[in-house]
Amino acid sequence: MYTQWLRQAGIIWTGILWSFLSYGQSAPVGSLPMQYVGSFAGEAGVPRLSSSFSYQNHNNFNGRQDVYESYLSYDQFIPAIRSGIGITTGVGNNLNAVGYNNQWTPIYFNKSNLYYISGVLAPKFSIQGKYTISPSIDYSYQGNSALSGYYSRQCRVGMLFNTKKYYIGYSVYLLNNYAFKDTNNINTKVRGSERGHLQLGYTFQPSSESKFSCTPQMAILVYENYYDQVVRVGIPALMLNFRYSHLLMGINNRGWHFGWQTDKVRAMASASFGNEKFFGNLSFRYLIKNQQGNKSTPFY
């Protein structure tokens, strides 16, 4: 009965993921823990180091050049303040549309370099040792080395509820501004379209000792459309992961993925191919678990 249910869930998720594959623009869910909801800072209970490297080759489609993004994040739980803290840094390229066709489709792009930094504070509250509720606040700054006067500032508050098997997190943007100099060299501020993120995940595992598990995760973006000013919902990231022992395999918004995961280390590679583009992502995560860390988090 359980296996049949798993199979059905897998088929449904695979169908959904295939329909969204071509829209993948971000790292797979979980490769950067604080990407969508900052409350994941310190969620592991021990120091955690995560990195993600993404590469896109558009095969010069509509003048698009190849770009990369590289991120590194670190977070840990501090028992003294009962909170998790985290920091994320990143560098990469950005394509700015500078020319459009008659249907307002961008056909000319300028490639520029971006840098990104963010910090998170996330207090933790446990309910009877079974659940964790974690509010959070984070602030991020993004600059562009090629565009003078360009920057982006974002401030979010979030909430995460999780057990060992599932989580649900939500974040809302309190501040989401882009500033740049327009064609007349006048400083201009524009409000970003993002309004919030909802992130969900659940792991199906017959028992805690089972070698096999199936873990679907997804992030939902709530945004305001520029043209019609209507709030809409998009799915920036999805992942369906199957694990047998330490071997990972599945599908995500970056394509197919495979990897190796233990309770300390996860290394994962994702890729998708098409006529007009190639997306690839490498992610790595390491949990710094020592004897002291295990004592402070005996749930392990």
Next chain:
Amino acid sequence: MNVSENGAEENNDLLIFEYLEGDLSADKALAFERQLASDPALQMKLEQWKGTVVTQDFYDTQHLEEKLLQYTGEVGKRINSIVIGVMLSFLCSLLPLSLEKGKSMPIQPIRLPSPIIAGSLKESVVETNKRALLAKAFSPIVLPAKTTQELITPVRQSRKMTELELLQPRQLVLPVISSMGTPNELEVKMKVVTIQKPLAKRMITRKQAWKTKRMKEKARQQREADQFLKGHVPYVVPLNTTNF
């Protein structure tokens, strides 16, 4: 059965499981035993749970019984053959006497030494020699001294037994009869032999296995929650890092 009854039943199951596992604190165990004394349904459930407990180290009783039965059979055969042998030898020993009786030979009276008559020295010397020969021929058979216990104890029970070694789990005592001899000389040595047969697995249904697994999982979660209440746990329940 409504939801609350379901929940109560699951709580009872969890309580029984922890009680059997020895995870309950002293207070909780005492309270549970009190409840158990007044609740026949709970007692029945406890018995059911006891039936599902599987321990890894247990005696392979079936195999042991088989071996013991085999041992009894072998020794019985040996004893039977010994008894038959003894009886035959006894009958054989009676055979010459009966033959002699059949011949109806006259019994020769034993000549007692005649008194030595003074003056007949030569004759007395001959008589002395005769007496010496007769004394030698009719000298009593010297048997080893037996204790009272040996005299009282029947022959077949006077085996010499070596001391048994301390039995370990999954070890079986098998007899080794060292030699075939007279019952007096029969010596049975006991030898400890380790059985190489794998452990017999208890046959449980898939549903029972699933239920047991589920209860163990719940018990584990409860233990973690108890740890938290004792203050041994900080303020975060991490996601399972092997899956997320």
